[in-house]
Amino acid sequence: MPRPRSLTPDQLASAALAVLDREGLAGLSMRAVAKELGMSTMALYRYVDDREELEGLVVERVLGAVDTTPPERGVPWDERLRIMVGRLRETIIAHPAALPLTLTHRHRSPSGLRWSEAALAILTEAGLDGERRVLALRALLGYVIGAIQLEHLGPLSGAGTVAIAELPSDAFPYMAETARQARSVGVEREFFGGLEVFLRGLGA
Amino acid sequence: MPRPRSLTPDQLASAALAVLDREGLAGLSMRAVAKELGMSTMALYRYVDDREELEGLVVERVLGAVDTTPPERGVPWDERLRIMVGRLRETIIAHPAALPLTLTHRHRSPSGLRWSEAALAILTEAGLDGERRVLALRALLGYVIGAIQLEHLGPLSGAGTVAIAELPSDAFPYMAETARQARSVGVEREFFGGLEVFLRGLGA
DNA sequence: TTTCGTAGGCGTACGTCATACGCTTACCAG
DNA sequence: CTGGTAAGCGTATGACGTACGCCTACGAAA
Known part of the structure; x- marks a missing residue:
């Protein structure tokens, strides 16, 4: 009933990953990610408890791309x-x-x-x-x-x-x-x- | 001819390692190491260019303890x-x-x-x-x-x-x-x- | 003995960081 | 149209690394 969320966790992770790819690990800050999203720094904390949780989202976003379907049968x-x-x-x-x-x-x-x-x-x-x-x-x-x-x-x-x-x-x-x-x-x-x-x- | 150094690199490394063991990696800061040595933060920079170099000293101090003498001959x-x-x-x-x-x-x-x-x-x-x-x-x-x-x-x-x-x-x-x-x-x-x-x- | 260059050591200050706190604002159920 | 909830933002705090400039202790040269 209240105001709907305007950002999905996936959008968060994508923005953070973009910063990470562009600026490196040292460049990954709450400020930088917020700027990437076009919002103020503190608005980020509506979606995430702390930096640690944001990092977790990034990791899942990265690892989520791995193909885990079993390789073709018949191969040793x-x-x-x-x-x-x-x-x-x-x-x-x-x-x-x-x-x-x-x-x-x-x-x-x-x-x-x-x-x-x-x-x-x-x-x-x-x-x-x-x-x-x-x-x-x-x-x-x-x-x-x-x-x-x-x-x-x-x-x-x-x-x-x-x-x-x-x-x-x-x-x-x-x-x-x-x-x-x-x-x-x-x-x-x-x-x-x-x-x-x-x-x-x-x-x- | 000028004033002699009062600290050896090894003393530096020991102090930093003590902080590291006690406070963890997050607790290892230039300020903390300086306090451990009883000097002001900036005095540290007379011995070390930056934090990176201090970390290098710590690592060498840690790895320096490894025994690299060849193990007893006759063993496979x-x-x-x-x-x-x-x-x-x-x-x-x-x-x-x-x-x-x-x-x-x-x-x-x-x-x-x-x-x-x-x-x-x-x-x-x-x-x-x-x-x-x-x-x-x-x-x-x-x-x-x-x-x-x-x-x-x-x-x-x-x-x-x-x-x-x-x-x-x-x-x-x-x-x-x-x-x-x-x-x-x-x-x-x-x-x-x-x-x-x-x-x-x-x-x- | 005095002088002086050098390096040790310190205080202050800047720009960064994560984040606690409180305000305003948009939304929607009644 | 109104009330409650959560979104979003501004400000502030205390940490961080470190640039910069000052004072001081020392020992060789005068």
């Missing part, structure tokens, strides 16, 4: 896992600035849970259950999250690799050589190469 | 890797609030590089070189970083697991069951169990 379980993991990586990488947020808010995202559910189904199909399945899922998630972060925050690849390649090769012989070799390995290849190690371990 | 390579990874985990976990900082500043930490150097030596001993060795190190680091973060930020274990175990089991049958099982798996076992998958994959 490891290939299906590769597909699922690849989808998750694509989804997260589409908004790199949101990466730290996905970590902190992941557990409240229905889409994230749906992804895990699909992954668990595949692991079950691979013959895992009980504790082994728990360990497999958590380890898989750990690798995905860690690897993506290395790729985007940890300049072992990118600019940092160059610096490391120039380390004194007497004190760091392996590092220097490895960093030199690392420059020719693309991020994609690196990610899926590491995943391969993991999948081999699961199969054994 | 996979056990030696387990030892090295375990040491790194212990080191990082000793100051959980510093975890996000280690991610962003890791590449500038000599101790972090020393650890990688030691790990590379073991991987070489395991018969890896060239691109495969690059992939192995990066994947290993990815897992360690990701798994530790899941353990400390991602409430799939801890309080979050309980919530997930109460998910509607028609929409999330596997998740609900898995979360129930996960409650009986300790974080330690979980971490090293996942590592095991990885090491098996490396050996194959």
Whole structure:
């Protein structure tokens, strides 16, 4: 009966995500999002308790794009896992600035849970259950999250690799050589190469 | 010839780390560290260009504690890797609030590089070189970083697991069951169990 | 012994942030 | 047409990082 809401949570999340993509994580402020929406800062608080809740909306908006339909039947379980993991990586990488947020808010995202559910189904199909399945899922998630972060925050690849390649090769012989070799390995290849190690371990 | 410095970088790092351990990451501010040292806020800037540099000192102080001496000869390579990874985990976990900082500043930490150097030596001993060795190190680091973060930020274990175990089991049958099982798996076992998958994959 | 350049240390001030609080305004059921 | 509810806004508070300018302690040179 009172005045109707003029903004959906989705519009909120879209505005925040636009700011995030444009200005980076440091640029994501209540003020900036309010300006993006054309309203005053405090009007935002009619829709959201605090910044944390807004971040949660953004995360769900990002993760909501992940495709969780089971990959085509008939494909072996490891290939299906590769597909699922690849989808998750694509989804997260589409908004790199949101990466730290996905970590902190992941557990409240229905889409994230749906992804895990699909992954668990595949692991079950691979013959895992009980504790082994728990360990497999958590380890898989750990690798995905860690690897993506290395790729985007940890300049072992990118600019940092160059610096490391120039380390004194007497004190760091392996590092220097490895960093030199690392420059020719693309991020994609690196990610899926590491995943391969993991999948081999699961199969054994 | 001018006035001598009254504070070593190490004293700075210790004070900042004390604040970090006591008040958490949100409580780590230039003001708080200055107060910890008994000086005015701006006096800090005589020792450090900005907050970023202070964080770097903290990270090096944390990672500096890691034992990078090669594990006893005669032990097989996979056990030696387990030892090295375990040491790194212990080191990082000793100051959980510093975890996000280690991610962003890791590449500038000599101790972090020393650890990688030691790990590379073991991987070489395991018969890896060239691109495969690059992939192995990066994947290993990815897992360690990701798994530790899941353990400390991602409430799939801890309080979050309980919530997930109460998910509607028609929409999330596997998740609900898995979360129930996960409650009986300790974080330690979980971490090293996942590592095991990885090491098996490396050996194959 | 005095002088002086250098760097240590501090106080103030600015612009940012999240957000508590209270006011005004638009809407709709009676 | 009127009353109640929630939308939306303005103002204010206390945190933050840090630019800037001042005073002070020191030790080499005079």
